[in-house]
Amino acid sequence: MRRAFAFMLALLATTASLAAAGAVPDNPGNGSEKISIKLSPMSVEAGLGFDGARVVAEGEAPEGCQVFLAVLGEKGKMAFSARRKAWAFWIAGERVLFENAPALYIFLSSAPLGDALPEAKARELGLGKEGIVALIASSDGAGQVLGARELVRLQRKLGLYQTEGGGVAIGAGERWAATIQLPGRAPMGTYNVQAIAVRGRAVVAIARATFEIRPSRSVAFINGFARAHGFLYGVFCVLLAVLVGLGIGALFGRHRK
Amino acid sequence: MTANLAALIGLGGLVGFLSGLLGVGGGFLLTPFLIMMGIDPVVAAASGTCSLAGASSSGTLAHLRAGNVDVPMGVFLLAGGMAGGGFGTWWVRLLRRQGNADVVIVAAYVILLALVGIVMFVEGLVSRVRWETEEGRQTALCRALQRLPFTRDFPASGVRTSMLAPVALGFLVGMMASLMGVGGGFFLIPAMTYALGMPIRVVIGTSLFQMLFTSAFVTVMQAGLNHSVDIILAMGIFAGSTLGAQAGAMTAKHVNTSHLKLLLALMVLALSLKMFNGLLQSPGLLFTAAGGG
Numbered sequence: 001m002r003r004a005f006a007f008m009l010a011l012l013a014t015t016a017s018l019a020a021a022g023a024v025p026d027n028p029g030n031g032s033e034k035i036s037i038k039l040s041p042m043s044v045e046a047g048l049g050f051d052g053a054r055v056v057a058e059g060e061a062p063e064g065c066q067v068f069l070a071v072l073g074e075k076g077k078m079a080f081s082a083r084r085k086a087w088a089f090w091i092a093g094e095r096v097l098f099e100n101a102p103a104l105y106i107f108l109s110s111a112p113l114g115d116a117l118p119e120a121k122a123r124e125l126g127l128g129k130e131g132i133v134a135l136i137a138s139s140d141g142a143g144q145v146l147g148a149r150e151l152v153r154l155q156r157k158l159g160l161y162q163t164e165g166g167g168v169a170i171g172a173g174e175r176w177a178a179t180i181q182l183p184g185r186a187p188m189g190t191y192n193v194q195a196i197a198v199r200g201r202a203v204v205a206i207a208r209a210t211f212e213i214r215p216s217r218s219v220a221f222i223n224g225f226a227r228a229h230g231f232l233y234g235v236f237c238v239l240l241a242v243l244v245g246l247g248i249g250a251l252f253g254r255h256r257k
Numbered sequence: 258m259t260a261n262l263a264a265l266i267g268l269g270g271l272v273g274f275l276s277g278l279l280g281v282g283g284g285f286l287l288t289p290f291l292i293m294m295g296i297d298p299v300v301a302a303a304s305g306t307c308s309l310a311g312a313s314s315s316g317t318l319a320h321l322r323a324g325n326v327d328v329p330m331g332v333f334l335l336a337g338g339m340a341g342g343g344f345g346t347w348w349v350r351l352l353r354r355q356g357n358a359d360v361v362i363v364a365a366y367v368i369l370l371a372l373v374g375i376v377m378f379v380e381g382l383v384s385r386v387r388w389e390t391e392e393g394r395q396t397a398l399c400r401a402l403q404r405l406p407f408t409r410d411f412p413a414s415g416v417r418t419s420m421l422a423p424v425a426l427g428f429l430v431g432m433m434a435s436l437m438g439v440g441g442g443f444f445l446i447p448a449m450t451y452a453l454g455m456p457i458r459v460v461i462g463t464s465l466f467q468m469l470f471t472s473a474f475v476t477v478m479q480a481g482l483n484h485s486v487d488i489i490l491a492m493g494i495f496a497g498s499t500l501g502a503q504a505g506a507m508t509a510k511h512v513n514t515s516h517l518k519l520l521l522a523l524m525v526l527a528l529s530l531k532m533f534n535g536l537l538q539s540p541g542l543l544f545t546a547a548g549g550g
Contacts, residue, residue: 048262048489049261049262049489049493051261051262080356081355081356081357088536088537089360089364089536089537090360090536091357091360092355092356092357092360095356184261222488226480226484226486227484230480230481230482230484231477231480231481233480233481233486234476234477234478234479234480234481234486235477236488237307237476237480237486237488237491238307238310238473238476238477240311240488240492241307241308241310241311241314241476241491241492241495242310242311242314242469242473244311244492244495244496245310245311245312245313245314245315245495245499246314246315246318248315248499249314249315249316249318249319250315252503253315253319
């Protein structure tokens with residue numbers, strides 16, 4: 001009896017702490033409706049000359065729901081310099097550091113975000129342009145909102161943040177599907193994908209899944225070698241270039257003769 | 258990697274073709290095109306330097322075998338090149354940390370492209386501007402350099418000049434290699450003939466000799482200090498440019514290139530103006546990436 005009471009108490013405490021931390025339950029509606037998500041492939045191999053990849057996300061949504069998808073790369077430190085004008089030229093000035101910005105962000109949707117969700121809720125869930133700005137600013141302090149907005153603009157220009165939405169199709173039987181287009185610059189690591197079902201301007205269900213981008217053996221070897229033994233890697237690059245140069249020279253020299 | 262490998266080979270091929278067709282070095286075109294493709298200017302320049310080492314290797318060997326390399330002169334040029342390359346790499350590291358590497362590299366290219374464009378344009382108009390002096394004839398600059406300290410004879414070139422002159426020339430070329438990823442032949446060849454009074458026979462071989470070793474040194478420094486050498490990028494543009502240069506050289510036998518040279522000169526000048534305009538215009542973004550730790 002005492003043991004059962006302790007178990008109930010622990011369960012209650014866990015639920016309370018989750019609620020206090022703002023954790024979003026997977027079924028925020030009445031709990032009976034669910035959205036499913038399946039990613040394919042779950043592991044993308046980035047080989048030599050990697051110039052992007054596609055990951056297909058699909059699943060089933062509750063009836064009459066719109067589906068929103070947010071793909072977030074690993075969070076980490078990002079350093080930027082704010083530009084300032086010196087004479088006629090724009091040069092780098094003060095250094096700005098973001099501690100928790102995702103390396104990549106892709107937002108996809110089956111309907112315009114503004115029509116489907118209240119603005120505050122979309123921001124809270126980190127959906128769309130304002131959502132990712134809020135997400136970065138909240139983890140780096142309220143004073144960083146302007147900076148976060150500029151960071152999002154820069155990352156959008158680099159193709160690392162895609163905030164326009166669209167791209168989610170809902171078909172028969174409430175099956176939904178979307179293609180996540182990863183850019184060639186997408187860094188290696190684990191990516192979290194969140195599928196959110198929305199109806200009547202309220203979140204009905206949330207499902208999460210992950211995929212990874214991992215380097216191929218050759219890329220892993222070259223990256224590791226270049227990082228750990230930079231000078232030796234430089235010697236290797238020179239030797240390779242010279243050998244290929246001599247080979248091509250000999251080939252064309254013989255051809256000319 | 259931020260660019261498609263086929264696109265890199267294609268770009269290398271185009272630049273190599275122009276280089277082979279018109280007899281101009283292609284390095285000064287390659288890095289600006291890579292920057293326009295969205296490649297980090299520091300990576301574009303460093304990887305370009307690596308491909309230069311490959312491109313100059315077979316030429317150097319051929320000239321060494323033919324006895325067209327003034328090795329002592331090459332060693333002094335190389336000493337300056339290594340100092341300039343080392344200093345340039347360190348400077349790039351500093352600029353990268355500040356977030357100013359892209360601005361400085363683009364500004365350096367604005368000047369370089371304007372100079373190269375003007376020289377090519379004049380060369381195209383006046384059918385042939387001869388940079389080289391007649392063998393044995395010394396310019397006023399040659400005589401001025403002979404009055405500097407540390408003079409010595411360079412028998413293979415048949416000149417006597419201060420050792421400081423090739424070291425200073427090499428220093429400038431090394432700086433250009435690390436900052437812009439160019440071999441500097443467009444600058445070194447006229448300087449060696451006009452300022453040092455070397456005969457054209459040894460100028461080409463000696464400049465290739467110093468280009469090979471300076472670019473090799475700069476590649477190692479860039480890889481070690483800035484982690485900015487992308488071997489796939491370097492080999493892609495190298496493969497493309499080598500094949501393109503062969504095709505260009507074959508095409509040149511069948512077409513009159515003087516008008517094309519004028520056209521390329523105008524294109525180079527337009528590229529310089531475009532890059533200059535980019536420096537002056539208010540940036541769309543208030544941030545720029547700051548790297549290098």
